[in-house]
Amino acid sequence: MPVRLSSTGLVLDGQQPVQNLLRFLDTVMRGIGQVMLQNNSYTGLLFLLGIFCNSVLFGGAVLVGTMVSTLTAILLGAKPTLVRDGMFGFNGALVAIAVIYFLQPNALTWAYVILAAACTTVLMAAMLRLFDVWKMPVLTAPFVFTALCFLLACARFGRLQSTHVLPTAGLPRAAAIVEGIVTTSTVLEGLFNGIAQVFFQGSVITGVLFAIGLLISSRRVFIIALLGSLTGLLVAWGMGAAEPAIRSGAFGFNSVLTAIALGGVFFVLDKASAAYTLLATVATAIVFAAVSAALEPLGMPALTLPFVLVVWLFVLAGPMFPGLRLAGDA
Template sequence: MTDLRLSATGLAVDDEGSRLLAFADTVLRGLGQVMFQNNSYAGLLFLVGIACNSLVFASAALLGTLASTLAAIALGADRQMVRSGMFGFNGGLVGIALLCFLQPTPLVWACVVVAATSSSIVMAAMLAALAAARLPVLTAPFVLTSLCVLLASARFGHLQATDLLPAAGLPKAAAVEGVVTVSTFGDGVLNGVGQVFLQDNLLSGALFTLGLLVASRRACLAALAGSFAGMLVAWGMGAAEPAIRAGLFGYNSVLVAIALSGAVLAPGRVATAWAVFAALVTPFVTAATMAVLEPFGLPALTLPFVLVTWTFLLAIRPSPG
């Protein structure tokens, strides 16, 4: 008889007879790893949160995670890394991004499978390339794979963009737009967490926050603090109120805060201090990345998070202590 039990992080399978159940748990862990949580309970709450906003996005996230996980198994990737969901989260994000920025045609769904599979190949290659520098790959495979497909859509007539894809054009000077109120900050904090999965929905953000709380109180607090920090800087620098409310200047700070406060660096007061400072810096990198990619009609995605986290890790690690 199959020996199944629930552990603190998800389903534990003690024999080879339940590979399907173990694989389902692995897929959920892949969704959890989007916010550094090797926890299938968190992954399930993340999936439910996406579905509350869009069943299409939830299906794309699930398909992308499935495809990238299967690709990692076919590549012969490290079994423990695969089991913990490390080869799933980039594929899940790829699936959401393509269905967010491209019209959901059968061809685009096929592209989700191809791109998510490719993200695992990029992941494996970057793991080898960054090993000497002791840098984590983070969401770089998601960013590179998604931007490649979105940029290619400009030359493929059967890939039609949605109105969420930025219009290509030279960067324009921003003007202060709208009045920031208490409700802006209330919505913006949760939306900042929600936008990690490209979801502009308060209920989604709340469920993602709950998922983090189930997995790690430290990660939950870091996410909320990061979202608030990013929003605060954006407000102080005169970003548009709709963008602040939607969490567009918060989600990269969310990921930076979680990463540097304990997911990548060892937890402690020094790591917390660096995480806070990095979260405050990230909105500047986010705005700059948006401006750089605007002429190409491309979104920033989580590129600011990757750049900021890599920079801080390279700067901090060689230092004594």
């Protein structure tokens, strides 16, 4: 049969126009799934559905960003296997939704989205080549660097207007008191919002759909993601973070990504790697607070930079600890 279903998506053998279109759409879905390191088009479809359930605008942005960054890779002749696995799509998805989230949507902003998504492909290719020397993952670094650059540039572009979601530029403010009381409702909402916030979505329903998408890809990753979100939430609660921030999942999404990366992708899961992953996940919540404070004077968000920094550090250190086994060496 020219079209078959596999455990991770469509398998297409021919090169007919319809098959090429289906292959491209499947690749786009894989790109969306790769935001949480899942090469699975069903997962990507659930992620996209979850975003559309919360916002048609954000759903459209993710779709446009992923398609543009993927098409850019194809037109520039990137390695087909990397393209097919969605490796050039996920940074475009994130940068597109970030631009639309932080800037007022108009024709110029959408042009800005397209340009930013295309740039993530070039930056991804450059970092893949550079990081191959150290056998390190690029992760969402192209998204972080591109988004920060494009958002900072708006300070000199008068036709691009902020949605006023960006942090107010100024010296970091100290938390003089613990704001709000954390309840069971806070924990339950924060648990799923922590997963939803990976795509800038503050919706429990969206978080549940994301979790189902992860479950379709891997039961282990599903559990790890929930534990990652819970860990970030508990660290924030224990350290006295504001209740609204805990409820919104602000301290959870970077920890979710760190937990998935270390516990579900880069290391063989055993007692040693589980403890290592837990340490990294806790550290990620602290690094998120630090990076947020560091970028506040610039009026910039932390995005997924805490996840990137912590995973780089822990993956780079991994070979020095004999008790840890890299997934590729298993």
